[in-house]
Amino acid sequence: MPLILAASSRLATPVSLVVFSLSRYAHLRQSPAAFICKTNTLSSLQYSSPGSTSRRSLTPMNWLGKLGLGFGNRAGISSVDASSTAITQGPDDDVPAPGQQFSQFAAGCFWGVELVFQRVAGVKNTEVGYSQGMLHNPTYEDVCTGTTNHSEVVRVQYDPNECRYEDLLDVFWARHDPTSLNRQGNDVGAQYRSGIYYYTPDQEKAAKESLERHQKTLGREIVTEILPAKKFYRAEEYHQQYLEKGGRNGFKQSAAKGCNDPIRCYG
Numbered sequence: 477m478p479l480i481l482a483a484s485s486r487l488a489t490p491v492s493l494v495v496f497s498l499s500r501y502a503h504l505r506q507s508p509a510a511f512i513c514k515t516n517t518l519s520s521l522q523y524s525s526p527g528s529t530s531r532r533s534l535t536p537m538n539w540l541g542k543l544g545l546g547f548g549n550r551a552g553i554s555s556v557d558a559s560s561t562a563i564t565q566g567p568d569d570d571v572p573a574p575g576q577q578f579s580q581f582a583a584g585c586f587w588g589v590e591l592v593f594q595r596v597a598g599v600k601n602t603e604v605g606y607s608q609g610m611l612h613n614p615t616y617e618d619v620c621t622g623t624t625n626h627s628e629v630v631r632v633q634y635d636p637n638e639c640r641y642e643d644l645l646d647v648f649w650a651r652h653d654p655t656s657l658n659r660q661g662n663d664v665g666a667q668y669r670s671g672i673y674y675y676t677p678d679q680e681k682a683a684k685e686s687l688e689r690h691q692k693t694l695g696r697e698i699v700t701e702i703l704p705a706k707k708f709y710r711a712e713e714y715h716q717q718y719l720e721k722g723g724r725n726g727f728k729q730s731a732a733k734g735c736n737d738p739i740r741c742y743g
Contacts, residue, residue, distance in 0.1 A: 560612040568607070568675070568708045572633050576600055579634065579644055579679060580607060580705045582627035582671035583652035584660025587718040588741035590630045592651050594720065594731040598639020603631045604716060606709045607673065616712055622665045629673065631708050641679055645686040648672065655696040661741075670700040680704075 572578045583589045586604040593602050606614050609626030619626045632644060652660050654670045672687075674680040683702045691698050710716075719739065722728040730737055 561610050563612050564609055564707055566707050568631075568705045570708060573600065575637070576633050576635050577641075578675050578705065579632045579641060580629045580671075580673035580675075580708065581632065581644070581648045582608075582629045582669060582673070583648060583654075584628070584668045584670075585663050585741055586628040586630050586711070586715070587723070588739050589628075589651055590717065591719045591729060591731060591739055592647055593630055593632050593644070594717070595733060595735045596634075596639060596644065596647055597733045598637075598643075599632055599634045601633040602717070603708075603710055604718075605629055605631060605711045606667075607706050608671065608703065614709055616715070619667050620665075622667070626667055626709075627669055627671050628667050628711075629671070629708070641682050642686065645672070645683060649686070649690050654690070654698045654700045655694060657699045670698075672700060672702045673705040674702065675705050 568578065568580075570578070581589065581593070590602050590604050593599055605628075606619050606624075606626040607629045609619070609624040611618055611624040611626070614624050614626055618624050619628070634641075634644065652670060656670070658664065658666050658669050660668050672683045674683055680702065687698055687700060687702065717731065719729045719741070720731040727740070729739065
């Protein structure tokens with residue numbers, strides 16, 4: 477039975493519930509029960525971090541955007557100027573701490589993706605944000621319209637003496653279904669696409685070789701994009717370490733190094 481998302485009295489959208497399985501790293505998998513789509517609310521949804529009085533509402537029209545229907549909510553999204561594009565398509569000019577390196581990954585909703593990298597030994601910092609798009613300084617609501625072409629990404633800062641880039645790639649493949657185009661579970665849209673965004677030629681080489689090896693283990697084509705890392709726009713503060721802080725229900729999930737607890741993506 478399809479789920480009907482009522483955005484108004486004149487418009488409704490069916491959403492098929494999809495559950496996929498992952499073949500490796502069982503402790504990184506999400507259980508089917510945890511795949512509660514961000515889009516399954518029938519009314520406006522408010523987010524807040526635990527202990528915070530700051531809230532932002534996402535209207536039903538925003539949720540239609542998350543389904544890839546492309547309804548804009550800010551003037552100018554549909555006609556991004558050349559100067560904005562030049563900035564957004566430029567390199568990530570932030571600098572990691574001395575002796576450390578950056579990497580960026582897109583694998584669906586960035587809440588759960590961030591937590592899995594937080595648990596990796598040698599990872600020193602994680603941030604969620606938006607990249608690869610066309611709009612300068614996008615908001616979460618902008619990205620949710622499906623018109624900006626941004627990915628929800630996690631920028632990982634790690635110590636290469638403690639954690640190999642190849643180890644991060646293994647975590648990336650295990651976390652999501654890389655054969656699902658612009659979709660993970662019930663989250664649909666280009667912002668949920670699979671991507672590896674590299675900072676160095678060595679990262680590019682390792683990513684492409686890893687994809688080739690992983691492809692041999694799957695019966696379907698991998699759709700993961702491998703591209704240079706571009707300007708990183710840090711997401712709103714309430715998104716940062718969202719699951720570790722307890723999510724919207726206050727259920728805190730451990731970010732301890734080596735933790736194998738199942739990740740409940742919408743905790």
